[in-house]
Amino acid sequence: MSEPPIDLVASFMDDYFAESEEHLASVRRSLLVLEPYIDGGDLPSSTVEELFRSFHSLKGISAMVELRAAERLAHEMETCLGAIRDRRVVLTSPAYDALVEGTNLLDHVVAARRTGDAIPAIEQQIARMSSAFAAAAADLRLASGVKAAGARPETRWKVTFTPSPELVARGVKVDTVRSRLSDIGRIESVSPSVTAGGGIAFDFVVAAPDDKALRALSGDGIVFELMPADPAGSIGDMSALAPRAIDAAPVEANFVRVDLSRLDDLMRLVGDLVVSRARLEAGLLRVERFLPSAEWRRLQQEAESIERQLRDLREGVMRVRLVPVAKIFRRMPFVVRDLARDSDKRVQLETFGQATEIDKFLIERMMDPILHLVRNAVSHGIETPEERAAAGKRPEGTIRLTASTIGESVTLEITDDGRGMDAAAIARRGRAAGIDMPPGELDPRALLDVICAPGFSTRDEADRVSGRGVGMSVVRETVHELGGTLHVDTAVGRGTTFRAVLPLTLAITDALIVHVGDRTFAVPQSAVREVAEVDTQALRAIENNELMTHRGAAVPVIRLSQLFALNAAPLSRMHVLVIGTGQAAVGILVDRISGQREIVVKTLRDPLVKVAGVSGATELGDGRLVLILDVGGLTRSLRHRGPRIREAV
Amino acid sequence: MRPYILFSVAGTTYGVKSDLVRHMEMIEQVTSVPNAPGFIEGVVYSRGQVVPVLNLRVRFGFERVARDLRARLLVVDVGGRLLGLLADDAREFVSIPETSIRPPSEAIGGITGNYIDGVATLGDRIVLILNLDHVVDAIPTVAA
Amino acid sequence: MHTILIVDDSPTIRRMVRGSLATLPDTTFVEAVSGLQAIEALAVGPVRMVILDLNMPDMHGLDVLRFVRSHSHYRDVPVLVLTTRGDAASRDAVMQAGASSYMTKPFVPAALASAVSDLLAAARTPSTPAPSSRT
Numbered sequence: 001m002s003e004p005p006i007d008l009v010a011s012f013m014d015d016y017f018a019e020s021e022e023h024l025a026s027v028r029r030s031l032l033v034l035e036p037y038i039d040g041g042d043l044p045s046s047t048v049e050e051l052f053r054s055f056h057s058l059k060g061i062s063a064m065v066e067l068r069a070a071e072r073l074a075h076e077m078e079t080c081l082g083a084i085r086d087r088r089v090v091l092t093s094p095a096y097d098a099l100v101e102g103t104n105l106l107d108h109v110v111a112a113r114r115t116g117d118a119i120p121a122i123e124q125q126i127a128r129m130s131s132a133f134a135a136a137a138a139d140l141r142l143a144s145g146v147k148a149a150g151a152r153p154e155t156r157w158k159v160t161f162t163p164s165p166e167l168v169a170r171g172v173k174v175d176t177v178r179s180r181l182s183d184i185g186r187i188e189s190v191s192p193s194v195t196a197g198g199g200i201a202f203d204f205v206v207a208a209p210d211d212k213a214l215r216a217l218s219g220d221g222i223v224f225e226l227m228p229a230d231p232a233g234s235i236g237d238m239s240a241l242a243p244r245a246i247d248a249a250p251v252e253a254n255f256v257r258v259d260l261s262r263l264d265d266l267m268r269l270v271g272d273l274v275v276s277r278a279r280l281e282a283g284l285l286r287v288e289r290f291l292p293s294a295e296w297r298r299l300q301q302e303a304e305s306i307e308r309q310l311r312d313l314r315e316g317v318m319r320v321r322l323v324p325v326a327k328i329f330r331r332m333p334f335v336v337r338d339l340a341r342d343s344d345k346r347v348q349l350e351t352f353g354q355a356t357e358i359d360k361f362l363i364e365r366m367m368d369p370i371l372h373l374v375r376n377a378v379s380h381g382i383e384t385p386e387e388r389a390a391a392g393k394r395p396e397g398t399i400r401l402t403a404s405t406i407g408e409s410v411t412l413e414i415t416d417d418g419r420g421m422d423a424a425a426i427a428r429r430g431r432a433a434g435i436d437m438p439p440g441e442l443d444p445r446a447l448l449d450v451i452c453a454p455g456f457s458t459r460d461e462a463d464r465v466s467g468r469g470v471g472m473s474v475v476r477e478t479v480h481e482l483g484g485t486l487h488v489d490t491a492v493g494r495g496t497t498f499r500a501v502l503p504l505t506l507a508i509t510d511a512l513i514v515h516v517g518d519r520t521f522a523v524p525q526s527a528v529r530e531v532a533e534v535d536t537q538a539l540r541a542i543e544n545n546e547l548m549t550h551r552g553a554a555v556p557v558i559r560l561s562q563l564f565a566l567n568a569a570p571l572s573r574m575h576v577l578v579i580g581t582g583q584a585a586v587g588i589l590v591d592r593i594s595g596q597r598e599i600v601v602k603t604l605r606d607p608l609v610k611v612a613g614v615s616g617a618t619e620l621g622d623g624r625l626v627l628i629l630d631v632g633g634l635t636r637s638l639r640h641r642g643p644r645i646r647e648a649v
Numbered sequence: 650m651r652p653y654i655l656f657s658v659a660g661t662t663y664g665v666k667s668d669l670v671r672h673m674e675m676i677e678q679v680t681s682v683p684n685a686p687g688f689i690e691g692v693v694y695s696r697g698q699v700v701p702v703l704n705l706r707v708r709f710g711f712e713r714v715a716r717d718l719r720a721r722l723l724v725v726d727v728g729g730r731l732l733g734l735l736a737d738d739a740r741e742f743v744s745i746p747e748t749s750i751r752p753p754s755e756a757i758g759g760i761t762g763n764y765i766d767g768v769a770t771l772g773d774r775i776v777l778i779l780n781l782d783h784v785v786d787a788i789p790t791v792a793a
Numbered sequence: 794m795h796t797i798l799i800v801d802d803s804p805t806i807r808r809m810v811r812g813s814l815a816t817l818p819d820t821t822f823v824e825a826v827s828g829l830q831a832i833e834a835l836a837v838g839p840v841r842m843v844i845l846d847l848n849m850p851d852m853h854g855l856d857v858l859r860f861v862r863s864h865s866h867y868r869d870v871p872v873l874v875l876t877t878r879g880d881a882a883s884r885d886a887v888m889q890a891g892a893s894s895y896m897t898k899p900f901v902p903a904a905l906a907s908a909v910s911d912l913l914a915a916a917r918t919p920s921t922p923a924p925s926s927r928t
Contacts, residue, residue: 012805015808611682
């Protein structure tokens with residue numbers, strides 16, 4: 001083995017995060033299925049089994065990437081699920097809660113590893129789970145049973161599938177056969193067997209009303225025969241299998257799991273295509289006078305259709321980044337349940353439009369703000385059952401989450417039928433807190449301004465917040481940063497609706513972050529051919545220009561500090577951004593390049609700030625704006641002079 | 650009777666209709682824009698938007714001074730353009746009856762004169778009513 | 794050219810196994826996510842060696858192993874079992890079911906590569922697909 005050992009853990013962290021996210025999503029789904037069975041009822045065995053397997057898998061992969069906290073936590077939860085599966089415990093409410101809390105903690109542990117934050121402590125949660133489950137030990141007489149798949153007197157068929165290379169080449173494999181059979185009827189068992197000729201076959205026992213569909217399937221390596229009815233109703237030979245859900249359709253259906261970085265690569269390629277097309281366009285203009293007009297027009301039309309196709313391609317790739325809003329909504333039932341319980345309220349959650357898709361970037365940024373709004377709705381919006389009854393409302397409050405798209409925007413709404421917001425009371429609180437506001441009654445926009453003002457948050461809002469500093473002001477900032485708007489509609493006694501309208505796609509691009517003196521700028525990656533370090537003493541001055549040697553050629557360079565009349569101390573080593581290639585190459589000198597970031601581009605449209613060399617601005621996350629350079633504009637004049645300068649060398 | 654927001658620049662009180670003012674905030678970081686006109690302080694990030702900031706002192710011909718805690722940014726909407734006006738301070742909301750606004754007299758000359766729509770008298774105070782369109786006009790208005 | 798069959802329902806683990814064995818010469822990989830898929834892969838073959846996880850959704854790894862060992866044609870295919878349980882009782886059960894070797898998860902990549910190399914070297918002739926019965 002001549003290659004150096006690979007750092008397995010580092011290379012596969014992305015796989016780990018993706019897979020653990022899937023398992024955690026499956027756990028949440030399963031927990032929701034089990035909720036109605038607390039303190040009674042036979043738990044559905046397939047769900048219990050799925051939960052057990054999910055934690056088992058999480059334990060295994062967490063161990064492989066050496067995330068001990070996740071491994072231990074998953075191990076504990078697997079043990080608890082084992083106790084449930086073996087009917088040694090009853091699913092009590094504390095036991096269920098322990099599972100929910102454990103899942104949330106596991107999620108936090110994995111997330112902490114991903115962001116590089118400190119891993120949360122798990123000992124307390126483990127202790128809590130142990131005691132909750134110890135207290136839930138089953139009194140065998142009263143234990144809730146785990147429902148096993150019952151045998152029903154029905155026509156059963158033995159279906160034998162014999163795989164072969166030819167069948168595999170045609171896409172007929174044991175999984176596809178299993179899937180087709182489970183569409184036709186109920187698969188009771190599958191086991192491999194050795195055929196007479198020494199080969200391998202799979203025997204399915206399928207319960208189906210008749211053989212019509214089976215006859216359609218035969219051929220393709222499939223034969224079937226009727227099985228004799230068994231009066232005791234017992235399922236045939238189960239030696240190869242434990243009672244697990246076998247008719248689940250294969251997970252890899254119509255979806256492909258895509259690495260987000262590959263999507264970004266695709267976007268970059270599209271960006272390059274856009275640049276190339278622009279150059280082609282420029283070239284076409286240059287040759288116009290040399291070509292017969294009909295010929296040139298044909299070329300021009302081709303260029304135009306390329307532009308249209310490129311636009312479609314770009315949109316297509318952007319759409320691949322779209323993810324259903326269900327990703328955010330999925331968390332909510334747990335949040336609502338916990339909060340409602342803690343405050344002795346009864347709350348029902350409805351969701352609409354889960355399939356609405358928004359950009360993955362938007363989902364990630366909106367997760368916390370939506371969580372905050374939902375928490376507020378439960379804590380401050382919905383009244384206690386007594387208060388509601390006194391107001392003539394149903395004791396159970398309702399919170400509705402809706403997502404919908406209209407044209408180029410997506411709207412997320414959180415509505416509650418609670419007590420609504422009292423504008424006058426809020427105005428009083430706002431004035432007491434020293435917040436500027438217009439006199440008189442507050443209209444909805446002013447109301448929103450006041451509650452989103454940084455000084456407005458009260459202590460009790462911070463109660464259930466996980467200490468990450470999400471308040472109404474951050475909710476609005478986030479919505480605005482994403483190019484959207486936040487609105488509120490409220491009526492005292494009737495309820496409140498918060499509505500965030502966001503653009504469907506964002507202008508996001510990769511940029512290099514550069515520094516000159518104490519100023520920071522962003523340079524779109526796509527414009528930069530190369531970056532290099534330069535020894536300023538090696539620069540040569542010709543007339544009023546400076547040149548550097550790059551790849552054996554003399555390339556004119558210009559200092560950004562000069563272009564923008566900035567104060568910058570002279571440095572012996574600087575970084576250069578090479579724009580353009582060959583004869584047209586120029587370099588822009590900056591003090592240093594500190595890295596590369598994905599930025600949201602905000603164009604500078606107002607004529608007062610439209611200056612050459614600056615195309616827009618972006619916010620790097622600390623509230624300060626950084627200008628985005630238009631390097632093409634900056635270097636245009638220089639590029640024209642370039643060849644002349646080179647000749648003078 | 651219309652509501653106005655009052656603010657002061659270099660000792661003079663100005664007013665602007667409050668429905669033109671989106672919001673007001675304390676000003677923190679301003680990113681300067683190289684090669685922009687002298688009265689442009691730069692751009693700020695306000696509520697998710699990039700807002701150009703006009704230094705009203707400079708616009709009205711006064712010299713620049715360091716900002717202090719009383720300085721305020723009034724974010725105004727002028728025909729769809731969102732712009733920020735940097736004032737020395739801004740605290741008051743008043744209602745001004747139309748009748749107390751008179752056209753600017755010739756006595757108000759100089760640079761300021763080009764940006765004023767009228768003069769209001771509130772008790773013993775003089776308030777100059779701004780013509781926002783002129784203030785934010787990209788082509789600098791030549792002094793009279 | 795050896796074909797190694799990797800059987801595990803976790804995509805992360807499968808990729809890590811592949812990654813660990815990437816430096817083995819003349820080797821190609823086939824993956825299966827379940828016991829049934831693993832057996833099908835053997836049937837369609839040729840498979841030189843199997844790396845087998847035990848805990849799988851449809852068929853337990855030990856049952857896969859027992860089936861494989863009961864088939865004259867695949868009796869001699871080296872099978873390395875990867876499992877989370879390192880206790881003596883589990884190990885005995887695994888070896889008794891017919892495993893050629895045994896490794897616990899989490900595994901050290903170099904150790905896995907070394908164990909696989911050894912098994913490949915020690916094994917006799919590669920298995921070719923069993924004759925399939927035609928109806």
